[in-house]
Amino acid sequence: MRLSNLIPSLPQDLISALETIGIRTEMDLLFSASALDMYNRLPAGSITFQDLSYYMGLAAELCAAPGASARDLWTLEDEARRKDVQLATGDEEFDLFLSGLGSRRVLELSGDSGSGKTTLAVQLILYHLAANPNHTGTYVDTTGDFSLDQASRIVETKQLPINILERFKLTFAFDLNAVQELLSTFNVMENGHTFLLVIDTITPLLGPLLSAVSAQGHAHMVEFMRQIQDYARCSSATVIIINNSAGQGPHSAERKPALGPSFSLMTDTTLWLQKITGQEEGPAYRSVQMIKSHSVVRTFLIPLQMPSF
Template structure:
């Protein structure tokens, strides 16, 4: 900061005299190589007294310093902003919501489990419940395998008794994403879409589903090159930054790989699988939710399957906690 910009706080004649001595900006004065007495000796007689020079130096330091911020005030503002922006997102099953303290709050959830365990069903139900409960929201669904089913979505919406189904589904945006570059481009567009939606009053994307992330990242993960791991880390950190900044909820579906004789992260000795993409991937999300199907039950109204949801790791809740739920006609229900 130039001393000239502090006039009239600092007298004009003093600023001119200091500039003649080569002291033109605040740091020149504050870090003068010498004492105030030595600096006063360099100035013309009668310009300023030693006491006045010390006072003016203190004023320069005050204006050059960053304003003080109280931590309690910053925390209050941050909590207020979080309350204003965070949505209460539920999957409709009380036990599952309690297991992870709800699916809102600007977090990245990894949903993993074997085929038929209910990963896509859970992500779809969370999305539809959010769209039905919050009229000004939208969901971006990244379909990486080309198997998103509109028929299934309509059936689940009907089973959930969602009113104005067509209006709800208008806010479910499905994009076919076949490589990580396309996924990165879509994520990069999210920030600008938030601002645009706010200006136009359009529904704002609050939930992003990647079903599944495994085909995007697995091909580049090799033991011979670190590039694939760097791409994975960069992409997942970007998701977490966006989740925290804009209070997005990311539901990242992940496939599995073998873990013999059993997975130590599970509370059950019968779990012989683990989430795919390596051990480091789990630490790039906020919560790893593992789903498993326990058995099928034949009922008069159709087949029902019993499932278990388990927290392998979480930044918010205790690990190795679990609950049971059932799936009937594609919809998740409580077992009680």
């Protein structure tokens, strides 16, 4: 920081005298020479040694980051942890599989069409609202395909309280700017703010921006994902981002999350959903693979009794 920015805390005549000997920033003032050496270089009579020492200490105080005791930091962390969101779907084993993925995290759900991404995301919101009567959940639809009737059917099937739908907020955003404006309107200090946010889907918003010949789209993606991460961290919220799938390559039938490896690096966890084929009777099952650092950690089979949206 330039010393001139510390006026009037530091006198103008002192800063002018320091500039004559090449001292222009707080780094120059504090680390380029000792107080005695600096005093001997200053014009005679411009300042006393005691005053120079005082103003050096004042500059260090003004430019330093505010301190915090370990006790205060622990208290803040404990308060944030009390607000942690525990992801739940009503299935005890699957909820154990999801433990630790909520609160201050960005979770990616990816898979082919019909793999149950939307169904899982809606169930996560609804069970969260049922367990937390002061919270709201926001569902951002980027394609216009979702309706609250789908949430109502899950409430009925799972026998959840019907009044939780009053706190299920559905909004539509068809471009990146609309989602960013929505994030800026969230008041994280307001009681009842959004603790669980779903964006379904992110692919049509970011996909058209990405290009092999330009880095501008990638920069927009990074900026947007940092905004998402900041919201999750600062509000103790869980952000669930649904991403479509893409082919592994022209000669492979394998599928992978869309938007490339850079996108996966900007989420905390990726859940890869697949529909289990060859079933003739009973509820439709999907496999859920948890991917961290591009490595499969564990796999779970979950019955999704609602049709895939």
